[in-house]
Amino acid sequence: MDKALLDLYTDYLISSFQLTTATGMAHLLDGAISHDKITRFLSEREFSSSDLWQIVKPLVRQVERPDGVLIIDDSIEEKPYTDENALICWHFDHTKGHSVKGINFLTTLYHVGDISLPVAFDLVTKTEMVIDPKSGNARRTSTQTKNERYRAMLEACVDNQLPFRYVLNDSWYASAQNMKFVVRRLKKQFIMPLKSNRKVALTLAAKRRGQYTAVESLTLEAGTVQQVYVEEVPFPLQLTKQVFINEDRSTGTLYLVTSDSTLRADQMVHIYQKRWKVEEYHKSLKQNASLEKSPTRTPTTQRNHFFAAVCAFVKLEGLRLKTKLNHFALKSKLYVSALQSAYGELQKLAPDPFLKATSA
Secondary structure (H helix, E strand, O other), X not given: OOHXXXXXXXXXXXXXXXXXXXXXXXXXXXXXXXXXXXXXXXXXXXOOHHHHHHHHHHHHHHHOOOOOEEEEEEEEEEOOOOOOOOOEEEEEEOOOOEEEEEEEEEEEEEEXXXXXXXXXXXXXXXXXXXXXXXXXXXXXXXXXXXXXXXXXXXXXXXXXXXXXXXXXXXXXXXXXXXXXHHHXXXXXXXXXXXXXXXXXEXXXXXXXXXXXXXXXXXXXXXXXXXXXXXXXXXXXXXXXXXXXXXXXXXXXXXXXXXXXXXXXXXXXXXXXXXXXXXXXXXXHHHHOOOHHHOOOOOHHHHHHHHHHHHHHHHHHHHHHHHHOOOHHHHHHHHHHHHHHHHHHHHHHHOOXXXXXXXXX
């Protein structure tokens, strides 16, 4: 990896407010680096999650603590006008309730203290074609499920000797297999939400008899903890219910389970609230690190632009700690500086006021 060129490219992604292209970067640098060299950098090989770890590792080692949490979630960067391929294709978006075309990516975010750093990622590639039994049309599919990718990223983090205590994710990844993997394989703890219709048993004896009931039917007061047994999970979990008010004043309910029997209800809720950091990461990655501003056309350059955008997020996070400005404030500061520079250049080109020139 040409780290010097990666450093320049990530600076370009952070400072750009329009489409990011090899030609645009070459112009910005006054031809000091040709657009061909930038194109070769983006297309010579596919950068991977292990490459990201080499970039972020020095910063992680400075801030890591045993009480850190790993947050895993996926998101879609929509690319409606880009030609379809194995990387940019149709994915079901659960937030919209329908499929969208774009890049579906998973991230493992390490949150500790006041910093959030992406330490692993995976891009969903659909390399196989199958016939949809309902429609009869051909569609793309992946040879690996998101849950398999989830477990592979967690295992990589453990192999990299990253200290953490809890794994946090949404209900999409709250499968029995993932729960067993975190506790039995990784020797870690988790806090995950359960869907309201998820089946649990109240005692080990009831579990053995197969007597399960939906979580939403339990008589459980908010802020209390109850021990339950989830189907296909061999160890007991602690369940709590959180009731909250939505923006539209409607009432919402969140059911959380943890493998850590020492946690109180308020502790479970407090720790799980850190999961919101991954939503902030998604938003900043797309808007401040120029993920959504790339017109790259091949799977390799599209993948490598994504990698560079994640590296740009790491750089922004380091700047946030140094300047005490959040990512959006940093971007705004750069924008104002760019306007001031353009205004100053305009004054050099046309120093006389317009009205004075016309009145003469």
